[in-house]
Amino acid sequence: MLYREAGQFKTSYDKDQQIFPIRQDRIAMIAVLLAVFVVIPLLTTAFPAAGQYWLSGILIPFLIFSLAALGLNILTGYAGQLSLGTAAFMAVGAFAAYNFVLRVPGIPLLVAFVLAGVCAAGVGILFGLPSLRIKGFYLAVATLAAQFFVVWALVRFPWFSNYSSSGVITAQRMVILGYEFDTPLEKYLLTLSIVGALALAAKNLVRSSIGRAWMAVRDMDVAAEVIGIRLMHTKLLAFAVSSFYCGVAGALYAYAYLGTVEPEAFTLDLSFRILFMIIIGGVGSILGSFLGAGFIVLLPILLNIGVHSINGVLQAAFAWSLPAGLTSNLELMVFGGLIVFFLIVEPHGLARLWQIGKEKLRLWPFPH
Amino acid sequence: MLHRTKFVSTLAALAVAAFAGAASAQEQFVPLLSYRAGAFAAGGSGIFGGYIDYMNYINMKEGGVNGVKLVWEECETEYNNSRGVECYERLKRRGGGASLVQPLSTGITYSLIDRVAVDKVPMVTLGYGRTDAADGRVFPWVFPMITTYWSQADAMIKFIAKKEGGDDKLKGKKIVHLYHDSAYGKEPIAVLQEYAKKLGYELSLIAVPSPGNEQSAQWQQIRQIKPDYVILWGWGVMNPTALKAAQRSGFPREKMIGVWWAGSEEDVIPAGAAAKGYTAAGFNVAGDKLPLVQDIKKVVYAKGKGNMEDDTRVGSVYHVRGIVHGIITVEAIRKAQERFGKGKVMTSEQVRWGLENLDLSEARLKQLNAAGMMPPIKMSCADHEGSGLVRFQTWDGNQWKVVSDWITPDKKMLRGMIEESAAKYAKEKGITPRDCSKES
Numbered sequence: 001m002l003y004r005e006a007g008q009f010k011t012s013y014d015k016d017q018q019i020f021p022i023r024q025d026r027i028a029m030i031a032v033l034l035a036v037f038v039v040i041p042l043l044t045t046a047f048p049a050a051g052q053y054w055l056s057g058i059l060i061p062f063l064i065f066s067l068a069a070l071g072l073n074i075l076t077g078y079a080g081q082l083s084l085g086t087a088a089f090m091a092v093g094a095f096a097a098y099n100f101v102l103r104v105p106g107i108p109l110l111v112a113f114v115l116a117g118v119c120a121a122g123v124g125i126l127f128g129l130p131s132l133r134i135k136g137f138y139l140a141v142a143t144l145a146a147q148f149f150v151v152w153a154l155v156r157f158p159w160f161s162n163y164s165s166s167g168v169i170t171a172q173r174m175v176i177l178g179y180e181f182d183t184p185l186e187k188y189l190l191t192l193s194i195v196g197a198l199a200l201a202a203k204n205l206v207r208s209s210i211g212r213a214w215m216a217v218r219d220m221d222v223a224a225e226v227i228g229i230r231l232m233h234t235k236l237l238a239f240a241v242s243s244f245y246c247g248v249a250g251a252l253y254a255y256a257y258l259g260t261v262e263p264e265a266f267t268l269d270l271s272f273r274i275l276f277m278i279i280i281g282g283v284g285s286i287l288g289s290f291l292g293a294g295f296i297v298l299l300p301i302l303l304n305i306g307v308h309s310i311n312g313v314l315q316a317a318f319a320w321s322l323p324a325g326l327t328s329n330l331e332l333m334v335f336g337g338l339i340v341f342f343l344i345v346e347p348h349g350l351a352r353l354w355q356i357g358k359e360k361l362r363l364w365p366f367p368h
Numbered sequence: 369m370l371h372r373t374k375f376v377s378t379l380a381a382l383a384v385a386a387f388a389g390a391a392s393a394q395e396q397f398v399p400l401l402s403y404r405a406g407a408f409a410a411g412g413s414g415i416f417g418g419y420i421d422y423m424n425y426i427n428m429k430e431g432g433v434n435g436v437k438l439v440w441e442e443c444e445t446e447y448n449n450s451r452g453v454e455c456y457e458r459l460k461r462r463g464g465g466a467s468l469v470q471p472l473s474t475g476i477t478y479s480l481i482d483r484v485a486v487d488k489v490p491m492v493t494l495g496y497g498r499t500d501a502a503d504g505r506v507f508p509w510v511f512p513m514i515t516t517y518w519s520q521a522d523a524m525i526k527f528i529a530k531k532e533g534g535d536d537k538l539k540g541k542k543i544v545h546l547y548h549d550s551a552y553g554k555e556p557i558a559v560l561q562e563y564a565k566k567l568g569y570e571l572s573l574i575a576v577p578s579p580g581n582e583q584s585a586q587w588q589q590i591r592q593i594k595p596d597y598v599i600l601w602g603w604g605v606m607n608p609t610a611l612k613a614a615q616r617s618g619f620p621r622e623k624m625i626g627v628w629w630a631g632s633e634e635d636v637i638p639a640g641a642a643a644k645g646y647t648a649a650g651f652n653v654a655g656d657k658l659p660l661v662q663d664i665k666k667v668v669y670a671k672g673k674g675n676m677e678d679d680t681r682v683g684s685v686y687h688v689r690g691i692v693h694g695i696i697t698v699e700a701i702r703k704a705q706e707r708f709g710k711g712k713v714m715t716s717e718q719v720r721w722g723l724e725n726l727d728l729s730e731a732r733l734k735q736l737n738a739a740g741m742m743p744p745i746k747m748s749c750a751d752h753e754g755s756g757l758v759r760f761q762t763w764d765g766n767q768w769k770v771v772s773d774w775i776t777p778d779k780k781m782l783r784g785m786i787e788e789s790a791a792k793y794a795k796e797k798g799i800t801p802r803d804c805s806k807e808s
Contacts (some may be wrong), residue, residue, distance in 0.1 A: 011654030047528070049461045052457065053457045053460075053463075054460055056483075057454040057456075057458055058454065061454070084384055120798075153576075155549060158779065165499075165554070165555065165558045165789060166498070166552075166555045167550075167552050168478055168553050170481075170482075170793065170796060170797065171795065171800065172797075182486075205736070215773075257450070257453070258450070258478075258479045259479065259481070259482040259483070260478040261479075262477070262481065262548045262551040264549070264578060264582065265449055265475065267578070300451070301454055301458075304443065304444055308441070324402070324404055324406045324413075324416075324417075324442060324675065325405075325677055327442075327444070328402075328403070328409075328446075329405045331444060332405055
């Protein structure tokens with residue numbers, strides 16, 4: 001009833017082509033933006049203790065992983081090129097941003113982030129070259145090489161970490177136009193703005209001719225070539241854009257989140273986590289990247305808190321609690337079980353669930 | 369109906385208990401960023417088990433620190449940096465604020481260094497973490513106590529030199545540093561190279577990618593080098609793998625010297641007979657005959673409150689190391705209470721003062737029943753390491769046997785390196801070092 005587009009007429013092509021053609025969606029989007037840009041900052045200032053935890057423990061990593069998942073989704077979900085090198089591209093971004101700020105005096109931070117993204121894009125193109133010849137799982141193995149090579153190179157050449165004895169880099173302070181971003185709230189707003197702008201750009205990119213070319217290549221590359229899409233150009237562009245996003249995510253990971261990073265923070269494990277994010281969130285969906293990141297980042301935390309509170313209740317009621325080792329492993333078991341459950345119930349991810357929900361809502365409360 | 373009222377009253381009691389817990393002022397909160405799942409669960413469960421056992425012991429035996437009960441909450445990090453940061457953020461304001469945090473992971477330590485300075489929560493890293501944080505002028509909130517990786521590397525070279533019969537005997541010898549390829553494994557390289565220059569031995573660096581369960585290529589290389597000694601700087605599964613690989617390539621285990629994270633029962637028992645004769649460092653000794661371990665068994669385990677699921681691990685290297693974590697936590701709080709009021713809950717800033725002024729002399733350790741179990745510690749504003757002593761133990765196939773006295777590293781040389789590195793960090797971060805003569 002509420003979610004109906006009846007009576008909304010479009011009188012121009014522009015109106016028909018906007019991102020959210022339905023009025024209710026636009027209202028919802030404005031509400032979300034208001035919530036994240038205004039309500040959350042107000043709430044976290046009102047409750048500083050809890051607010052700090054939410055910002056620096058949950059929201060900032062969630063946004064950064066969303067951005068990395070978005071990057072991988074462009075490559076895997078839209079252009080159909082499977083990649084296991086996401087963490088490596090993030091590492092390139094983090095170390096490039098560090099080196100730009102360190103070695104180019106007075107470079108604006110945002111410029112350093114963009115250049116870090118460009119560096120990652122360059123590395124992405126390099127490791128994307130095999131995609132012209134090999135596909136699917138074989139390509140995944142080729143990108144795996146990126147994963148190992150990049151981490152190896154960052155460890156092996158101390159120049160990258162400015163000859164630090166342990167190979168760890170410490171992100172410099174974040175100063176933009178003389179203003180220092182050092183509180184969690186400021187870091188959150190900076191991360192949110194960057195992620196928001198890049199998500200908007202990605203959404204428009206995939207609706208443009210470039211995005212359509214990616215999808216054509218994904219669906220059948222021979223057919224795409226026949227209708228005049230240049231395969232090399234399209235695939236490498238997908239690698240470049242995807243790695244750019246991952247690179248910026250890596251720079252944010254170092255600057256806005258951890259502060260100090262070692263190359264080993266960007267392991268294959270992280271690449272897999274991001275791959276799981278897009279599989280669970282929805283392959284080939286911008287929204288899915290956010291949903292998937294939310295699922296993978298937040299669920300273990302929720303489970304941890306949940307198991308702890310169950311333990312607290314047991315402790316108070318029966319003066320007995322689960323052994324600590326079991327509590328920790330229980331979390332992993334439930335997490336694994338939930339992933340399997342989700343993939344069986346909805347193999348196309350959370351984004352598809354959302355879409356089904358929207359279709360149902362359109363008819364509601366009538367059966368058809 | 370009866371059931372329901374019972375349920376409701378239980379719930380009400382719970383709510384009251386929860387509020388009472390929050391309101392009670394006589395509790396000192398300790399956050400535990402523990403890991404009992406994942407690849408490093410063996411180390412995590414032992415150390416956090418010992419840590420909790422000691423806090424329970426103090427609560428049960430003395431009713432807390434001068435009557436202030438210790439309370440804690442665990443948060444599973446899986447040894448993962450971002451999980452660790454989340455746990456820290458979650459627990460730092462619990463129950464009146466965290467007293468101090470011991471992350472037990474070099475990676476998490478690095479991620480928290482900036483945060484603890486902002487939040488004013490002291491971070492204690494016993495035998496891991498960032499070495500140059502020993503310069504307390506630049507890192508007022510970080511305490512790499514007892515010993516750092518640089519002291520460890522130094523002590524290893526001293527130990528090897530002693531075995532060979534003097535510093536000059538190392539000339540022309542070949543030493544392989546077989547290390548876990550991470551910040552942890554690379555930390556000692558600077559010191560080993562410095563000594564290579566000074567003493568004239570030939571140092572080869574061989575990295576093992578994490579987690580280290582595949583080392584055939586590395587041991588191939590070692591066979592070609594034919595070293596006189598192999599320094600094993602591993603963690604978790606890498607250690608038994610290395611010992612087995614050494615046996616296969618015929619390298620004598622007597623010539624392998626491990627770091628203190630490669631010197632627990634969990635590292636040698638899986639390697640079976642291959643581990644016999646292997647020597648590793650430690651800043652605590654082990655054994656369930658230690659008087660303190662005996663007392664903990666009597667006070668805590670006899671009442672069924674012990675934290676270790678496997679009783680045979682009580683008194684193991686990691687369990688005793690956990691007890692050392694507990695002793696330092698409790699003694700820092702006690703020291704702070706001496707100055708800021710006995711029987712009061714200390715804030716994190718007061719605990720920091722307690723850590724900085726901690727003096728665990730031989731006599732004090734004796735009072736604590738821990739003489740010989742850990743080295744004496746004397747902290748100061750400038751020196752956040754406080755000891756630097758390590759001891760070597762050899763695995764005889766059944767247990768660890770202490771084979772050396774406490775070895776003192778070359779403090780002067782290390783201090784110079786620490787100050788140089790800390791000054792570089794201070795410059796990068798724009799920190800002005802504290803003037804220690806003005807601290808009280």
